[in-house]
Amino acid sequence: MKMALPRPVLKRPGLLAWLGLLLLLVSPTAGAAEIRRVVSPGGIEAWLIADDAVPVVSVAFGFEGGTALDPAGREGLARLASTMLDEGAADLDSAAFQQRLADLGIDLGFDAGPDDFTGRLGMLAEHAEAAADLLALALTRPRFDAEPLERMRRQLLINIDSAIRSPGTVAGRVLRRQLFGDDPYARPEDGFRAVIERLGPDDLRAFVADRFTRDRLFVAAAGDIDPDRLGRWLDRAFGGLPEKGPLAGLGDALVNATGTLQVVERDIPQARIVFAQPGPQRDDPDFFAAYIVNYVLGGGGFSSRLMNELREKRGLTYGISTDLATMERAGLFTGGFETGNATVAETLSILRREWQRMAEAGPDEAELQAAKDYLLGYYPRNLTTTARAAGTLLGIQMAGLGIDYIERRQEEIAAVTLADARRVAGKWLDPARLSIVVAGRPQGLDAAPRTDLPQ
Structure with a gap:
C-alpha cells in the first residue's frame, strides 16, 4: 500500500557516491541471469546471481515481521531500531562504526515496513568479509548508546510531526483506519510521538533478541562472488543469530468492504x-x-x-x-x-x-x-544492476514465489x-x-x- 511515511534521512550523504555508481552499473549478463540457491555450511540459504563484470557485491536481506508486529504501547519500535543498528556495535561507538564503513566504502542500511525488517549491503568484492563482520556486529551486538539514540529519536519525531502536517499523509492514515480498524496495518509505521519519546535501549535490545532469528531470515546476493565464497560469507554475517525466536505472526487482516x-x-x-x-x-x-x-x-x-x-x-x-x-x-x-x-x-x-x-x-x-x-x-530491468537484482530476489523470496x-x-x-x-x-x-x-x-x-x- 503506497501510504508509507517518510524514511529516516541518509546518514552519510556523498561519502559513498562512488560505490553507488559501481552498484548501479548495468550488468551485461543480467538479461539471462542464472539464479542459484546457495546453502552455507551452517545451513543458511541465499539466492545468488553471480556476475564478475564489476568488482562489487550487493546483498539484500530481510526478516519476517515488521512494524505491524510492534507491541501495543511500543508502536514505532521497528522503525527506531532500523535507524540505530549502524550507530555503533561491540567496541565500536557510533563515530568509529561509521568511519569503518566509510573507510571501506561499505553501504549499509536498514528499513522497517509493515510486514518485514530489511537491510542492504553494498561493497567492493575485496571487502566482502569485512562487511560481513560489521553486519554481524550490527545484528548481534548493537550498542544503542545515548547520544545516537537521542539523535535518531529527534529525526524520527521530526518525521512524525511532518507527517501530521501533510494533508495527503493524514488522508492516507484516515483511509487505513477506515479499511483496517484496530488492525496493526492501520497504525503509522513511524509510531506515535508519545511512544517514540519513551522508547529506550532496553526496548531496542528486546526487539533485536525477538526479531533477528535465522528461521525468519531471507538473503539474496548479486555480483562478484561465487557460491562457495557466499556460503562462507553467510555464516560469517548471520551465523551468530539465534536459530529461532518467540515471536508469533498475525492472521489475515480483515478489510472493511463497505465503501465510505x-x-x-x-x-x-x-x-x-x-x-x-x-x-x-x-x-x-x-x-x-x-x-x-x-x-x-x-x-x-x-x-x-x-x-x-x-x-x-x-x-x-x-x-x-x-x-x-x-x-x-x-x-x-x-x-x-x-x-x-x-x-x-x-x-x-x-x-x-x-x-x-x-x-x-x-x-x-x-x-x-x-x-x-x-x-x-x-520486469527484466529489475535485474540490470547488482543492487536492484539483490533487492528483486529478496522480494521474490519473502513473498514465497519460488x-x-x-x-x-x-x-x-x-x-x-x-x-x-x-x-x-x-x-x-x-x-x-x-x-x-x-x-x-x-x-x-x-x-x-x-x-x-x-x-
Missing part, C-alpha cells in the same frame, strides 16, 4: 484524495489478471483510462494512479490524486463511473495487449486471456466498496462526514 466517503478539513487550494477497496492477495489465482486490469484502469500512467478521462479529456487533475497493493495479510486496489476543491465532487463521480465501467465490461483486446506488452517488457518466479511470471502474464481479465474485473471491482478520504475544503460534499486523526 470521509472528509478531513484542511485549508489547502488543492484537495488530496486517496481511495481503496479490497483486492486479491499475491497468492490468489486471480492476481495476474487483476494486475492487468489495474494497469488498464489507472496503473498505466498516461495510457490508463482514469488518466485519459480525468486529465486528458477534462483537465481535472495533473495525474491519477492506481495500484494493486499486496501485503502479507491483505490485498487492496488503491489510488490517489489531487484536484481543486471546486471539482472534487465531479472528479469522484467520474472515478466511480470508470470503476463501474471496468467492472461491467473489463478491458478491450487492445488494452489487454498493451498492458501485457508493458508488464512483460519492464526461485523460478521470474520465468514463470512472464508465462503467467502472457497466458491471461480477455475472458480472464473481464471475469476478474467483474469479480473484484465495485465502486460501492470504494473507501475514499478527501483532505481539503471540497465543495459539493456537505453530507460527507468529517473526521481527523485523534489528537
Whole structure:
C-alpha cells in the first residue's frame, strides 16, 4: 500500500557516491541471469546471481515481521531500531562504526515496513568479509548508546510531526483506519510521538533478541562472488543469530468492504484524495489478471483510462494512479490524486463511473495487449544492476514465489486471456466498496462526514 511515511534521512550523504555508481552499473549478463540457491555450511540459504563484470557485491536481506508486529504501547519500535543498528556495535561507538564503513566504502542500511525488517549491503568484492563482520556486529551486538539514540529519536519525531502536517499523509492514515480498524496495518509505521519519546535501549535490545532469528531470515546476493565464497560469507554475517525466536505472526487482516466517503478539513487550494477497496492477495489465482486490469484502469500512467478521462479529456487533475497493493495479510486496489476543491465532487463521480465501467465490461483486446506488452517488457530491468537484482530476489523470496518466479511470471502474464481479465474485473471491482478520504475544503460534499486523526 503506497501510504508509507517518510524514511529516516541518509546518514552519510556523498561519502559513498562512488560505490553507488559501481552498484548501479548495468550488468551485461543480467538479461539471462542464472539464479542459484546457495546453502552455507551452517545451513543458511541465499539466492545468488553471480556476475564478475564489476568488482562489487550487493546483498539484500530481510526478516519476517515488521512494524505491524510492534507491541501495543511500543508502536514505532521497528522503525527506531532500523535507524540505530549502524550507530555503533561491540567496541565500536557510533563515530568509529561509521568511519569503518566509510573507510571501506561499505553501504549499509536498514528499513522497517509493515510486514518485514530489511537491510542492504553494498561493497567492493575485496571487502566482502569485512562487511560481513560489521553486519554481524550490527545484528548481534548493537550498542544503542545515548547520544545516537537521542539523535535518531529527534529525526524520527521530526518525521512524525511532518507527517501530521501533510494533508495527503493524514488522508492516507484516515483511509487505513477506515479499511483496517484496530488492525496493526492501520497504525503509522513511524509510531506515535508519545511512544517514540519513551522508547529506550532496553526496548531496542528486546526487539533485536525477538526479531533477528535465522528461521525468519531471507538473503539474496548479486555480483562478484561465487557460491562457495557466499556460503562462507553467510555464516560469517548471520551465523551468530539465534536459530529461532518467540515471536508469533498475525492472521489475515480483515478489510472493511463497505465503501465510505470521509472528509478531513484542511485549508489547502488543492484537495488530496486517496481511495481503496479490497483486492486479491499475491497468492490468489486471480492476481495476474487483476494486475492487468489495474494497469488498464489507472496503473498505466498516461495510457490508463482514469488518466485519459480525468486529465486528458477534462483537465481535472495533473495525474491519477492506481495500484494493486499486496501485503502479507491483505490485498487492496488503491489510488490517489489531487484536484481543486471546486471539482472534487465531479472528479469522484467520474472515478466511480470508470470503476463501474471496468467492472461491467473489463478491458478491450487492445488494452489487454498493451498492458501485457508493458508488464512483460519492464520486469527484466529489475535485474540490470547488482543492487536492484539483490533487492528483486529478496522480494521474490519473502513473498514465497519460488526461485523460478521470474520465468514463470512472464508465462503467467502472457497466458491471461480477455475472458480472464473481464471475469476478474467483474469479480473484484465495485465502486460501492470504494473507501475514499478527501483532505481539503471540497465543495459539493456537505453530507460527507468529517473526521481527523485523534489528537
